[in-house]
Amino acid sequence: MEKPFLVMEKAKKKIKIHKFSEKVKGVPSYLKDWALTFRGGVTILCLVVFFLFPLITQNVFYLQVIILCLIYSIFAGSWDLLAGYTGKVSFGHAIFFGISAYAYSAFTKFNNFSWWLSLIIGIIYALVLGFLIGIVCLRLKGPYLALGTMTIGLLFQNLFKMGPLKPLLWGDEGIPNVPTLSPNSVVVYYTILIIMVISFIIMIQITKSDMGTIFKSIRDDETGSEASGINTTKYKIIAFMISAAFAGLAGGFFAMYNRSVNPLIYQPLYSFMVLIMTALGGIATISGSILGAFTWVILSQILEELHTLDIAANPILDAFTTPAFVFSIMLILIIRFVSEGILSKALEKLKEGWDILLGR
Amino acid sequence: MGVILEVKNLTKKYGGLTAVNDFSFEIKRGEFVGLIGPNGAGKTTVFNLISGFETPTSGRIRFDGVDITGWKPFKIVNQGIARTFQLVRSFKFLSLLDNISVPSLSKRGKEVSRKLGTDQYASSILASVGLVDKARIPPIILPHGDLRKLQIGKAIGTNPELLLLDEPFSGLSYEEKLVITDLIKRLHDDGVTIFITGHVLRELMALVPRVIAMHMGKFIVEGPPKEVANNKIVLEAYLGRGEAFA
Numbered sequence: 013m014e015k016p017f018l019v020m021e022k023a024k025k026k027i028k029i030h031k032f033s034e035k036v037k038g039v040p041s042y043l044k045d046w047a048l049t050f051r052g053g054v055t056i057l058c059l060v061v062f063f064l065f066p067l068i069t070q071n072v073f074y075l076q077v078i079i080l081c082l083i084y085s086i087f088a089g090s091w092d093l094l095a096g097y098t099g100k101v102s103f104g105h106a107i108f109f110g111i112s113a114y115a116y117s118a119f120t121k122f123n124n125f126s127w128w129l130s131l132i133i134g135i136i137y138a139l140v141l142g143f144l145i146g147i148v149c150l151r152l153k154g155p156y157l158a159l160g161t162m163t164i165g166l167l168f169q170n171l172f173k174m175g176p177l178k179p180l181l182w183g184d185e186g187i188p189n190v191p192t193l194s195p196n197s198v199v200v201y202y203t204i205l206i207i208m209v210i211s212f213i214i215m216i217q218i219t220k221s222d223m224g225t226i227f228k229s230i231r232d233d234e235t236g237s238e239a240s241g242i243n244t245t246k247y248k249i250i251a252f253m254i255s256a257a258f259a260g261l262a263g264g265f266f267a268m269y270n271r272s273v274n275p276l277i278y279q280p281l282y283s284f285m286v287l288i289m290t291a292l293g294g295i296a297t298i299s300g301s302i303l304g305a306f307t308w309v310i311l312s313q314i315l316e317e318l319h320t321l322d323i324a325a326n327p328i329l330d331a332f333t334t335p336a337f338v339f340s341i342m343l344i345l346i347i348r349f350v351s352e353g354i355l356s357k358a359l360e361k362l363k364e365g366w367d368i369l370l371g372r
Numbered sequence: 373m374g375v376i377l378e379v380k381n382l383t384k385k386y387g388g389l390t391a392v393n394d395f396s397f398e399i400k401r402g403e404f405v406g407l408i409g410p411n412g413a414g415k416t417t418v419f420n421l422i423s424g425f426e427t428p429t430s431g432r433i434r435f436d437g438v439d440i441t442g443w444k445p446f447k448i449v450n451q452g453i454a455r456t457f458q459l460v461r462s463f464k465f466l467s468l469l470d471n472i473s474v475p476s477l478s479k480r481g482k483e484v485s486r487k488l489g490t491d492q493y494a495s496s497i498l499a500s501v502g503l504v505d506k507a508r509i510p511p512i513i514l515p516h517g518d519l520r521k522l523q524i525g526k527a528i529g530t531n532p533e534l535l536l537l538d539e540p541f542s543g544l545s546y547e548e549k550l551v552i553t554d555l556i557k558r559l560h561d562d563g564v565t566i567f568i569t570g571h572v573l574r575e576l577m578a579l580v581p582r583v584i585a586m587h588m589g590k591f592i593v594e595g596p597p598k599e600v601a602n603n604k605i606v607l608e609a610y611l612g613r614g615e616a617f618a
Contacts, residue, residue: 222477222490225466229474232463239423239457241449241478241530 050363055299062205066198075197076269081309082208083265088289088301090258093215095287096296097224098251099231100150104161105259106282107145107168108138112260113267113277114172117187127193131264138260139253146252150245162280169278186274190267204265211258216298218254227251288343294353303355311338376401376534376565377422377453382431384417384589391417393589395431399534399567404560406580407569408600410610414589415569416458419538423455424448435534450480454532458539460519462511462526469507471522472497475529484531494529501525501555517548524555535559537568541575553579573601573610585609 046052065078087109095101112134119130149160172181194200218224226247229237238244267273286301289308293300312335319333331337350357377399384392392414399405407415420426422433424445433441440448454475463471472494476485485493498504501521511519520540527535537556541549556579560566570576576583577597584594587609593600600606 222473225470225473226477228466228470229463232465233461235425236457236461236463236526237474238445239425239449239455239461240475240526241446241454241480242474243444243446 050366051359054359054362059209062209063202066201070198072197075201077309077313079197079201079204079269081306082204083262083269084285084289084305084309085302086208086211086265087259087262088286088293088305089212089215089298090255090262091286092290092295092298092301093218093258094251094255096290096298097219097227097231098248100248100251101154101158101287102149102161102252102255103158103280103283103287104145104163104165105255105286106278106280107161107165108142108256108259109263109266109282110168110172110273110277111141112138112263113270113273114181114187116264116267117190117273118182120191121187121189127191127268131261134264135257135260138256138263142253142256143249145256146249150248150252162283165278165280165283169275172275172278184275186272186277188272190271190273192268192271200268207261207265211261212298212302215258219298223247223250288339290353291343292346292354294355297353297355300353300355303358304353307354308339311335374401375399376403376436377567378432378434379418379422380432380434382418382421382433383429384414384421384426385429391589392421392428395586395589395591397584397591397594399565401533402563402565403582404566404580405568406576406583406597407567407586408573408576408583408606409571409586411571413571413586413609415571415586416538417589418586419455419536419569422448423453423536446478449475449530449532450478452480452531452533453536454527454530454534455536456523456527456538456540458542460516460523462519462522464512465510467508467510468498468503468514468522469494471511472525472529475526478530481530485529497525497528500528500558502551516543517545517551520544520548520552521555524552524559528559532564534565534567537566539569539571541570541572549575577601 047056066075069075087105090108091102091105094105112131115134115137116127116130119125119133120127125133145161145164149157149164152160171177172186173184174181175183177183192200193203219227226237226242229240229242230244230247230251234244263277266277285308289304290301291304292307293302293304315333315335315338319330346354375398379398380396382392382395383390395414395418407418409415417426421428424440424443424447427442431441432439435448435451435453438451440451440453443451463474466474469491473490475481476490476493476497488496495504495507498507501524503518503521503525506514506518511522514522520543524537524540527537540552540556544552556566556568568576568580580597582594583597583600585592585600585603585606587605592605592609593603
């Protein structure tokens with residue numbers, strides 16, 4: 013039997029919640045319902061923390077780290093939208109990331125376009141490239157698609173490196189001194205945060221829409237989807253283009269953050285990086301990639317800091333703290349024990365704890 | 373009662389093997405036709421050719437007066453031919469409701485589902501195949517019998533005029549077979565033309581008024597089930613030549 017005290021507490025809470033939802037006028041009821049669910053609450057809490065972060069610290073280094081996290085979140089989310097929902101694994105997502113980064117750099121630096129216009133141009137470049145590569149590569153299935161996209165990534169890296177093409181593609185050095193949108197890190201932070209939140213809302217809404225259902229049906233059974241009267245080729249290309257557009261958005265921001273761009277942006281590392289981030293957070297969750305990106309960036313920063321300390325002198329410790337080693341071990345453990353990713357597992361545990369705390 | 377499906381001189385060759393050989397038949401609107409033949413006779417290949425999953429080496433397929441030879445599968449579905457598969461296929465990680473939503477989001481399915489709303493339309497189909505209480509469950513944990521029902525539900529979702537059922541009874545228990553039989557009969561009563569395959573004669577014979585028999589990719593005979601079952605070539609195809617036993 014429940015203690016009367018707890019019952020009273022619960023009753024009070026219910027009344028409170030009721031009043032709270034009554035008070036907030038002008039907000040659609042489904043949004044209120046969502047905010048009162050556990051997931052909604054956690055999301056809102058995270059958003060509040062993000063928006064208040066610059067009030068806690070104005071340290072440029074910390075802000076820069078979080079900005080990189082946000083950029084990589086969009087990048088990983090875009091990969092998850094393609095791989096997690098249509099099952100088309102791309103190992104060449106750096107192509108879209110890179111082409112947009114180049115477009116952004118070139119248009120802001122040489123044409124003096126404003127940052128948002130260059131960003132939009134970068135996204136359009138990525139969209140068109142996504143369409144072209146989609147048409148070619150989506151005929152390939154499974155591992156062949158992965159290899160095909162990876163090859164195109166390598167092709168781009170070497171194409172942009174080539175000496176003879178230097179007047180056209182800026183060669184090995186790429187484009188240095190790319191203008192940023194504002195010298196103030198806080199302004200950059202808020203701009204990127206707002207755009208990141210909007211793009212995640214869009215991506216999540218896409219996965220929940222009818223189109224998202226079709227994407228998932230293609231992932232689960234492409235033949236069956238075709239037999240259900242769905243033009244799978246069309247939807248695969250649409251998915252490729254949407255994913256490329258968001259990767260392009262991230263790429264533009266990355267050029268802005270990095271202040272320079274060179275052919276190394278097409279290297280497979282960037283393509284595999286998103287894969288690892290998404291796998292960490294949880295494939296086919298979209299929001300899991302945020303957690304993955306934060307884990308990746310912050311952990312690499314910590315490991316880098318460790319190397320500047322004295323332990324770097326010890327060769328064994330040095331080897332064990334290299335990012336590649338740590339992430340490989342992490343990935344193996346996650347694939348073995350939490351194949352659905354850490355996000356859903358963490359939320360589950362958090363909910364259990366929350367329920368115990370409330371005495372449910 | 374016009375002709376809804378007209379297959380003429382259909383041939384499919386895989387290298388040196390001729391799976392379907394100069395196969396011709398007609399199905400009238402509202403008919404209930406069976407396609408029988410022993411294992412490996414080419415029944416599934418005929419279905420794959422009609423539904424566009426394979427392109428014929430030669431021959432024509434006309435549906436409702438339109439030549440659909442060589443069309444892509446989704447276009448054929450949107451023209452009004454839905455099919456089920458011999459081995460069950462489902463969208464494993466989607467709920468049953470979403471499984472049915474996919475066909476109702478196709479071009480043809482939308483014409484019907486738009487009025488009701490996709491969810492409402494999908495759950496009405498789930499109700500008609502008897503799975504409405506499992507709407508939120510993904511098919512990965514469902515028993516085989518329910519998956520067969522789901523397959524038929526997915527085919528209905530596209531609002532077909534002609535339904536191709538490829539071995540809808542395989543792997544089912546007696547009771548489950550009765551349920552599926554009842555479902556197919558109801559569909560036929562609703563005016564859907566049904567073309568069904570099977571290699572177990574007894575099941576089909578009780579169900580269909582007309583059967584087409586094929587063997588080694590060739591048309592043998594068509595007619596009422598009793599006549600076909602007593603046809604000498606059909607018996608030989610199923611049982612082997614009489615001389616062989618002598």
